[in-house]
Structure formats: structure tokens, C-alpha cells
Amino acid sequence: MERTLIIIKPDAVQRGLTGEIIKRFEARGLKIIGMKLLHISRELAEKHYDVHRERPFFAGLVEYIISAPVVVMALEGSDAIAAARATIGATKPSEAAAGSIRGDFGLEIGRNLAHGSDSPENGELEVANFFSESELLSGWRRDVDRWVFE
Numbered sequence: 001m002e003r004t005l006i007i008i009k010p011d012a013v014q015r016g017l018t019g020e021i022i023k024r025f026e027a028r029g030l031k032i033i034g035m036k037l038l039h040i041s042r043e044l045a046e047k048h049y050d051v052h053r054e055r056p057f058f059a060g061l062v063e064y065i066i067s068a069p070v071v072v073m074a075l076e077g078s079d080a081i082a083a084a085r086a087t088i089g090a091t092k093p094s095e096a097a098a099g100s101i102r103g104d105f106g107l108e109i110g111r112n113l114a115h116g117s118d119s120p121e122n123g124e125l126e127v128a129n130f131f132s133e134s135e136l137l138s139g140w141r142r143d144v145d146r147w148v149f150e
């Protein structure tokens with residue numbers, strides 16, 4: 001099982017799309033093992049986006065992600081990384097496939113609604129950046145699991 005960190009970004013929360021976005025991950029079969037509403041601190045935002053520190057859009061990206069509350073989720077599933085990124089869609093919403101979150105609800109790269117981890121290693125690290133061990137319910141029994149996982 002892989003873990004991925006999903007961030008429902010400030011634009012999505014402000015636009016009332018939180019439920020719509022959660023619904024898509026739930027329907028996909030990904031298991032929610034942690035979820036909370038929070039206002040990300042500048043320190044945590046800079047840590048989360050550290051790989052982009054040298055990019056010209058870094059300052060704007062940090063301002064965007066700390067501009068208002070977000071909903072963060074830790075999801076678990078087989079191939080959770082690739083599945084969640086496909087559900088989110090391409091980074092640039094204008095190029096994202098219709099049917100994806102960004103392809104259905106976004107237009108601009110700086111307002112692209114959701115984050116998903118890009119590798120199993122980063123999934124583990126990012127989940128740990130946002131959730132304490134006691135906030136993660138990895139072992140909870142979901143009765144439909146045998147109809148989702150082979």
C-alpha cells in the first residue's frame with residue numbers, strides 16, 4: 001500500500017469544492033487515513049515546497065498556499081500516488097484532461113485546486129510533515145476493502 005498527501009488548496013476550499021474533491025478520492029477507492037482543516041504556516045509551506053525553492057514561482061506559490069485554510073488528507077491504497085495524480089490531473093489546468101479535478105474546475109496553474117504527492121517516498125515524507133502518528137488511523141477496518149483491493 002502507498003500513502004499520498006492530498007491538499008485541497010485554498011481556492012478549492014473558498015469555492016466550496018471541498019466535498020466534490022473528497023468525493024472523487026473516496027469513490028476511487030482510496031482509503032482516508034487522516035483528514036483535517038488547517039491554515040498552513042509559512043514555515044510548513046516552505047518545507048512542503050522546498051524542492052521548488054529556486055523556481056521563479058516559489059514566492060507566489062507559498063503566498064497562495066498560506067492565503068486561506070486548506071483541507072489535507074492522507075490517503076492509502078495500491079498505486080495511491082499514480083491514481084491520485086490521475087484524479088487530480090495535469091499541473092496546468094488548461095491542459096488537464098476533462099474528468100480530472102483540474103480539468104473540470106480549473107484554468108490557471110497558480111489556482112490548480114489540489115496537490116498530490118509525486119512518489120511513494122515523498123508520499124510518506126509529506127504525510128509525516130502534516131500529520132502526527134496519532135492523527136493517522138492506518139489500521140481502521142473498511143468493510144468494502146475486499147471489493148476494492150484484490
Ligand code: IDP
Pocket residue numbers: 052057061090091109110111112114115116118
Ligand atoms: P504538481 O502540483 O502537479 O505536482 P509541481 O510541478 O510539483 O506540480 O508544482 C507544484 C505547484 O507549484 C503546482 O501545483 C502549482 O500550484 C505551482 N506551479 C508549478 N509551476 C508553476 C508555474 O509555472 N507558475 C505558477 N505556479 C506554478
Ligand code: MG
Pocket residue numbers: 116118
Ligand atoms: Mg508536485
